[in-house]
Amino acid sequence: MKLHVLNDDQVIIDAVHFLGSTLWTNFAPFGExxxxxxxxxxxxxxxxxxxxxxxxxxxxxxxxxxxxxxSPIERLLR
Known part of the structure; x- marks a missing residue:
């Protein structure tokens, strides 16, 4: 078994992309x-x-x- 620790990173396993990061709140759950x-x-x-x-x-x-x-996660998702 392999363990991947993703801190602002990604790994591709069997053509599936996994993204990892600690996202803090944007403090706008109901809009700006x-x-x-x-x-x-x-x-x-x-x-x-x-x-x-x-x-x-x-x-x-x-x-x-x-x-x-x-920002890096949003770029990877495009």
Missing amino acids: AGRFFAMQTARQGMTDFSIIQYRHYLVSEALEKRIRKA
Whole structure:
């Protein structure tokens, strides 16, 4: 058995493409109009943004990661 760890990568097995990445939320599950509210809610209520000890983690950083990681996947899907 082979294990493929896909971090912003792809593997083709028997002509099937598998894409792998950690996608962070885009904070817009109901469209752009709700993004500000979603980010405020996450900032106030999600422990990810308050107890991560490495350093202070900002909601805006999660959005930036989402945008950066989604682009390569979108290109591969075209």
